[in-house]
Amino acid sequence: MKILKKVQNLDIKKRKVIFWIIVFFLAIILFFLWVKVTTLRLERLKGQKLFEGIEPPKIEIPEIKIPTLLTPTLPPTPPQ
Numbered sequence: 001m002k003i004l005k006k007v008q009n010l011d012i013k014k015r016k017v018i019f020w021i022i023v024f025f026l027a028i029i030l031f032f033l034w035v036k037v038t039t040l041r042l043e044r045l046k047g048q049k050l051f052e053g054i055e056p057p058k059i060e061i062p063e064i065k066i067p068t069l070l071t072p073t074l075p076p077t078p079p080q
Contacts, residue, residue: 007018
């Protein structure tokens with residue numbers, strides 16, 4: 001607990017530096033643990049056939065008949 005008292009007695013800038021160094025090292029450790037666990041899980045799944053019995057659902061889309069639109073033709077306008 002003496003270390004904690006020493007850190008508490010430091011000025012705010014030094015405490016922030018110590019805090020961010022600790023956060024940085026914890027983030028690195030957690031990242032490497034995550035990578036290790038993920039690679040182990042992927043290796044375990046590699047031998048299994050994941051999508052062997054799964055078929056995508058079949059969707060039937062009904063045919064929609066859209067009427068053709070007739071655009072009226074206008075007579076040519078006389079020149080002015």
